[in-house]
Amino acid sequence: MATYILKRLLAMIPTLIIISVIVFVLIQLPPGDIISANLAALQQQGMEVSTEQIEALRAQYNLDMPLPLQYFHWVFNFMQGDMGYSIKYEQPVNTLIWERLGYTVIIAVASLLFTWTLAIPIGIYSAVKQYSFGDYLFTVIGLLGLATPSFMLALILMYCAYTWFGISVGGLFSPEYAEAPWSLSKTADLLSHIWIPMIVLGTAGTASIMRVMRANLLDELSKPYVVTARAKGVRPLKLIFKYPVRIAINPFISTIGWLLPTLISGEAIVSIVLNLPTTGPLLLQALLSQDMFLAGSFLMLLSILTVLGMLLSDILLAVVDPRIRYE
Amino acid sequence: MSIDTILSIRGLSVMFKTEIGEHLAVNNVSLDMKRSQTTAIVGESGSGKSVTAYAMMRLIQAPGKITSGQIICTPAQQESFDVLQLADNSDALYHLRGGLMAMIFQEPMTALSPVHTIGNQVMEAILTHQSVTKAEAFELACAMLDRVGIADASQRMQQYPFEFSGGMRQRVMIAMALVCKPQILICDEPTTALDVTIQAEILALLKELKETIQISLLFITHDLAVVAQIADQVMVMNQGRVLETGSVRQILNDPIHPYTQNLIAAVPGMKQQDRLRPVSNKPDPTDYPSYSLIPVKGDRQVALPVSLIPEEYHL
Numbered sequence: 308m309a310t311y312i313l314k315r316l317l318a319m320i321p322t323l324i325i326i327s328v329i330v331f332v333l334i335q336l337p338p339g340d341i342i343s344a345n346l347a348a349l350q351q352q353g354m355e356v357s358t359e360q361i362e363a364l365r366a367q368y369n370l371d372m373p374l375p376l377q378y379f380h381w382v383f384n385f386m387q388g389d390m391g392y393s394i395k396y397e398q399p400v401n402t403l404i405w406e407r408l409g410y411t412v413i414i415a416v417a418s419l420l421f422t423w424t425l426a427i428p429i430g431i432y433s434a435v436k437q438y439s440f441g442d443y444l445f446t447v448i449g450l451l452g453l454a455t456p457s458f459m460l461a462l463i464l465m466y467c468a469y470t471w472f473g474i475s476v477g478g479l480f481s482p483e484y485a486e487a488p489w490s491l492s493k494t495a496d497l498l499s500h501i502w503i504p505m506i507v508l509g510t511a512g513t514a515s516i517m518r519v520m521r522a523n524l525l526d527e528l529s530k531p532y533v534v535t536a537r538a539k540g541v542r543p544l545k546l547i548f549k550y551p552v553r554i555a556i557n558p559f560i561s562t563i564g565w566l567l568p569t570l571i572s573g574e575a576i577v578s579i580v581l582n583l584p585t586t587g588p589l590l591l592q593a594l595l596s597q598d599m600f601l602a603g604s605f606l607m608l609l610s611i612l613t614v615l616g617m618l619l620s621d622i623l624l625a626v627v628d629p630r631i632r633y634e
Numbered sequence: 635m636s637i638d639t640i641l642s643i644r645g646l647s648v649m650f651k652t653e654i655g656e657h658l659a660v661n662n663v664s665l666d667m668k669r670s671q672t673t674a675i676v677g678e679s680g681s682g683k684s685v686t687a688y689a690m691m692r693l694i695q696a697p698g699k700i701t702s703g704q705i706i707c708t709p710a711q712q713e714s715f716d717v718l719q720l721a722d723n724s725d726a727l728y729h730l731r732g733g734l735m736a737m738i739f740q741e742p743m744t745a746l747s748p749v750h751t752i753g754n755q756v757m758e759a760i761l762t763h764q765s766v767t768k769a770e771a772f773e774l775a776c777a778m779l780d781r782v783g784i785a786d787a788s789q790r791m792q793q794y795p796f797e798f799s800g801g802m803r804q805r806v807m808i809a810m811a812l813v814c815k816p817q818i819l820i821c822d823e824p825t826t827a828l829d830v831t832i833q834a835e836i837l838a839l840l841k842e843l844k845e846t847i848q849i850s851l852l853f854i855t856h857d858l859a860v861v862a863q864i865a866d867q868v869m870v871m872n873q874g875r876v877l878e879t880g881s882v883r884q885i886l887n888d889p890i891h892p893y894t895q896n897l898i899a900a901v902p903g904m905k906q907q908d909r910l911r912p913v914s915n916k917p918d919p920t921d922y923p924s925y926s927l928i929p930v931k932g933d934r935q936v937a938l939p940v941s942l943i944p945e946e947y948h949l
Contacts, residue, residue, distance in 0.1 A: 531745040538691055539759045539810070540732030543723075550747050628749055629794045 391600030430520025564617035646703030736811035753791030880934030
């Protein structure tokens with residue numbers, strides 16, 4: 308097991324190197340840079356900027372170096388934990404990014420838990436009681452959930468929460484807690500706000516996981532080992548959870564890894580609608596304004612999270628499935 | 635029904651609802667299993683032999699349904715009862731599955747759960763039916779695995795099915811079936827998926843076990859060579875109906891029903907040069923002409939109109 312994890316960790320290194328090159332090329336691809344974008348804005352306002360000033364700015368951010376050198380500079384600083392300086396926000400990237408990344412992970416984990424605790428039992432029920440009234444009902448609800456755009460659901464939920472309960476639900480905190488240091492009441496405030504993004508982001512996933520769980524379990528239910536267990540006299544409830552559910556659930560464990568990036572990029576629109584302090588809107592802004600250090604650091608961190616998530620799900624899978632462990 | 639009959643099926647019918655109509659997979663089947671003997675059900679795929687066996691343990695699931703019949707079981711030193719009268723979810727039914735009757739299957743590769751150890755699965759059978767501690771169950775499981783010819787049983791208990799060969803897995807299945815000392819063992823084509831040498835080993839093991847632990851075997855197969863080796867009584871099935879019953883010698887040496895004759899003629903021989911003959915042309919399964927079983931000489935029965943039964947068999 309330890310050698311397996313070590314091997315996987317080593318295999319991550321070339322993956323991350325390749326990703327870093329791609330990320331760097333991608334953020335350099337659009338013509339111009341943030342200086343020229345800023346310059347255009349300044350000139351529109353009628354301000355004169357001398358060529359020397361521009362060159363000084365470029366030098367300050369290493370933009371005058373040849374590209375490969377810029378790349379090594381960026382990677383070297385990144386590895387030391389210095390992610391550069393956001394020109395648009397005029398702050399170090401480190402101070403901008405960590406809090407948002409933290410909230411993103413919290414929301415992602417919350418909606419993942421929401422999705423699983425809802426979808427997997429329903430999927431099991433639908434498979435065991437295939438073609439029953441309940442199965443059809445959940446299928447309809449599931450398809451509705453799948454078909455509803457999440458920003459729409461966010462707007463509806465916000466409207467309902469506001470008109471019926473009189474609470475403002477934008478953001479993750481009430482205004483009085485937004486800048487306050489962490490305390491019990493701030494955590495409680497977070498919990499009272501997090502349910503809307505949790506439901507909104509979880510709903511689409513719930514529907515598809517429900518359907519996949521149903522299909523997986525139906526496959527497993529007709530396998531000979533289930534008949535063997537029935538012929539052994541194992542009671543139905545124990546039988547279903549010990550054998551087919553245990554195997555039908557494995558594919559979901561392997562999806563944890565790539566669920567993380569979809570939650571992070573998929574929530575951008577929802578985050579804008581709900582005014583959440585997560586990574587999605589900031590990443591969008593950074594890309595729009597060609598704020599290369601901010602955008603690059605974001606993409607790089609997301610990639611690292613994804614690769615780590617993959618490793619995590621592979622390890623979990625090896626723990627629950629002996630067939631993988633021994634290969 | 636004489637005293638040495640352990641299981642007696644009377645008029646069993648099993649219906650499957652399909653999109654093209656109702657299909658009678660088992661049609662008015664009657665069968666007597668003699669205690670401590672081997673009864674073989676022979677037939678092609680789709681003849682209803684497995685469905686009959688599944689019905690004995692009440693393992694038929696929707697869209698299948700047992701529509702009529704009786705399955706009278708008379709365990710040693712116990713009152714007889716009708717398996718089909720047991721309530722769903724009753725303790726008696728769960729005791730019957732695994733405790734009184736056990737089953738081994740055609741595909742040892744998939745009949746064991748891939749993510750549980752052998753020990754876990756064998757011990758589960760013990761813990762389901764007997765009130766013993768886990769340590770005792772472990773000992774019992776080891777002893778049984780050892781009995782069916784698995785070396786280093788306590789080591790092998792920790793391993794998973796994919797670490798076993800096909801023949802070894804079938805041995806595990808046999809151990810798992812026998813560990814609760816059932817009185818009836820149903821073998822649903824247990825050697826079909828195995829190669830010939832392993833097949834011979836498994837048959838020898840089953841024969842030896844049958845003689846030492848006095849178990850009654852129901853052996854389902856399409857392989858007449860296997861029937862010749864292991865069976866005492868034979869029942870030939872086709873299209874869900876019983877065509878002929880009798881002792882193994884009677885059926886194999888002296889078949890009365892044309893279908894049985896075809897079946898035996900379809901066994902390939904060493905000197906055969908021609909193409910094999912097909913056993914029969916299959917009629918539409920939803921259309922079933924019915925002949926009832928007629929007793930003939932030598933304590934055997936055949937499903938033919940009296941006019942077609944040769945004179946010398948008439949009672």
